[in-house]
Amino acid sequence: MELNNSTILITGGTSGIGLEFVKQLTEKGANIIITGRSLDRLKETKKKFPKVHIFQSDVSIPQDIEQLYKSVTQQFPELNIIINNAGIMRNLNLRDTSIVLENITQEIETNLSGVIRVNHQFLPHLKTKTSAAIVNISSGLAFLPFPLSPVYSATKSGVHAYSKVLRLQLKKTNVKVFEIAPPLTETTLMNAFTNDIDKESAGPAMKVEKMVAIAIKGITNDKLEIKPGMSKALYFMGRIAPKFFLNLMDKTLEKAKRKKEKVNLIS
Numbered sequence: 001m002e003l004n005n006s007t008i009l010i011t012g013g014t015s016g017i018g019l020e021f022v023k024q025l026t027e028k029g030a031n032i033i034i035t036g037r038s039l040d041r042l043k044e045t046k047k048k049f050p051k052v053h054i055f056q057s058d059v060s061i062p063q064d065i066e067q068l069y070k071s072v073t074q075q076f077p078e079l080n081i082i083i084n085n086a087g088i089m090r091n092l093n094l095r096d097t098s099i100v101l102e103n104i105t106q107e108i109e110t111n112l113s114g115v116i117r118v119n120h121q122f123l124p125h126l127k128t129k130t131s132a133a134i135v136n137i138s139s140g141l142a143f144l145p146f147p148l149s150p151v152y153s154a155t156k157s158g159v160h161a162y163s164k165v166l167r168l169q170l171k172k173t174n175v176k177v178f179e180i181a182p183p184l185t186e187t188t189l190m191n192a193f194t195n196d197i198d199k200e201s202a203g204p205a206m207k208v209e210k211m212v213a214i215a216i217k218g219i220t221n222d223k224l225e226i227k228p229g230m231s232k233a234l235y236f237m238g239r240i241a242p243k244f245f246l247n248l249m250d251k252t253l254e255k256a257k258r259k260k261e262k263v264n265l266i267s
Contacts (some may be wrong), residue, residue, distance in 0.1 A: 001081075001131070001133050001178075001219050001220060001221060001222055002131060002197060002220075003025060003028055003030055003081070003216065003219065004011050004029045004030060005029065005030070006030050006031070006080055006081050006131075007030070007031040007033070007076050007078045007079045007080055007081070008025060008030050008031065008032055008033065008079075008080075008081040008082070009033045009034075009035070009072060009081070009082045009083070009106055009122075010022060010025075010032065010033070010035070010083045010085055011034075011035045011036075011082075011083070011084055011085050011086035011114070011118060012035070012036060012085040012086030012087060013034025013035065013036060013045065013052075013085065014034065014036040014038065014041040014042055014044070014045045014058075015031075015041065015171060015187070015188055016185075016187030016188055016208065017085055017137065017182060017185060017187060017211065017212060018034070018083075018085040019045065020208045020209060020211075020212040021083060021085065021212055021215075021216075022034060022045065022049055022052060023049070024209075024212050024213065025216070026052065028216075029254075031051075031053075031076070031078070032049070032051070032052045032053070033052070033053045033054075033055065033072060033076060033079070034052055034053070034054055034055070035054075035055050035056070035057040035068060035086070036054075036056065036057070036086075037056070037057075038056075038060045038076055039056045042054040042056060043174065044057075045079075047062060050093075053076070053214060054121075055068055055071060055072065057113075058105075058112050059084075059086045059110055059114030059117070059118055059182045060109035060110045060113070061154050062117055065114075065117050065118055065121050065146075066121065068121075069121045069122060069125075071126050073122075079122075079125065079129075080126065080131060080132045080133070081132065081133045081134075081135065082118065082119065082122055082126070082133075082135065083136045083137070084110075084114070084115040084118055084119070084133040084134070084135065084136045084137060086110060086114060087107075087110060087111045087137065087155075088106060088107055088110050088111065088152075089107065089149055089152045090106070090107065090151070090152065091147065091148040091149055092104070092148075092150055092151055094150055095108050104151065105150045105151070106150065106151075107152050107155050108154075108155055110230065111152065111155035111156065111158075111159065112155040112158045112159060112162075115159055115162070116162060116264040118203070119134055119136075119166065123175070123266045126175050127173055127175055129174065129175075129198070130174060131174060132174055132175045132176070133175065133176040133177070133178060133219070134166070134175060134176070134177050134178070135178045135179075135180060135219065136159050136162070136163045136166075136177070136178070136179050136180070137159075137179075137180050137182065138156045138157075138159040138160045138163065138179055138180070138181045139152075139153075139155045139156035139181055139182060139231075140181050140182065140183045140184070140227070140230055140231030140234040140235070141156050141157075141161075141182055141234070142157045142159065142160035142181055143157075143160070143181070143234045143235040143237070143238035143239075144155040144235075144237050144238040144242060144246060144249070145157070145232070145246065146243055146249070147246070147249060147250045147253055148253060156181075159179070160179060160181070163177055163178075163179040164179075167224060176222070176224070177224065178218070178219055178223075178224055178225075178226065179225050179226065180215045180218070180225065180226045180228075181226065181227045181228075181231045181235075182206070182211050182215075182228060182231065183205075183206050183211070183228060183229040183230035183231040183234070184204070184205045184206065184207065184230065185205060185206050185208050185211050186205045186207055186208050187206075187208055202221060204230070205208070205226060206229045206230075209230070211228050214226065214228040215228065
């Protein structure tokens with residue numbers, strides 16, 4: 001897949017993996033459009049990368065997606081690649097009955113419904129291009145869920161399944177469907193892992209620069225499923241003995257939580 005001269009829309013492009021995509025793809029000469037909920041953060045990104053085009057938009061709101069489509073396709077009819085990166089992650093105790101129904105599905109609206117809606121809205125446009133692609137960001141947790149983040153893990157499993165079927169349904173079109181499943185990566189999203197446990201117990205995290213470089217290389221080489229670092233191991237663990245490894249992870253996390261609570265009590 002040619003990226004150098006492509007026009008690429010990146011959702012959630014103001015931080016973490018999305019921002020690193022902006023940096024590395026800009027260096028390759030791609031024309032970059034980014035979205036985000038915070039106008040201030042969009043403006044900050046624009047200062048760092050003056051050639052980037054910004055649109056304030058929330059992928060969890062269908063009306064925002066509709067307006068984004070109208071604005072982007074009118075101003076950038078050459079758009080041919082979408083990177084669905086916007087996402088949120090929370091540690092949730094499902095026994096906590098104080099969580100209201102509207103709140104408990106936040107991740108579904110952004111991480112899964114947002115991806116599906118953005119693709120559905122832009123697909124007719126992408127199909128008019130000689131070369132086009134959809135890049136969905138899932139997670140290594142799509143293959144083996146993280147016990148502290150049940151809804152997040154479920155959304156990423158959903159993105160994985162959806163990507164496979166979308167690729168199948170678009171096989172006779174010019175739109176390629178890529179899935180990138182990042183491992184634990186050094187971004188602000190990593191805070192969800194370390195709120196209840198220490199960083200050491202969360203396991204080794206991949207540098208965001210390295211993760212995105214691997215992803216870009218995979219897309220360039222038409223590798224449709226990209227599993228950097230530990231994601232490949234999670235994929236195999238989820239296939240070989242998912243119950244065993246999930247229980248092992250749960251026990252390890254419980255031990256790490258008790259350790260952190262003990263440290264906090266002493267301090």
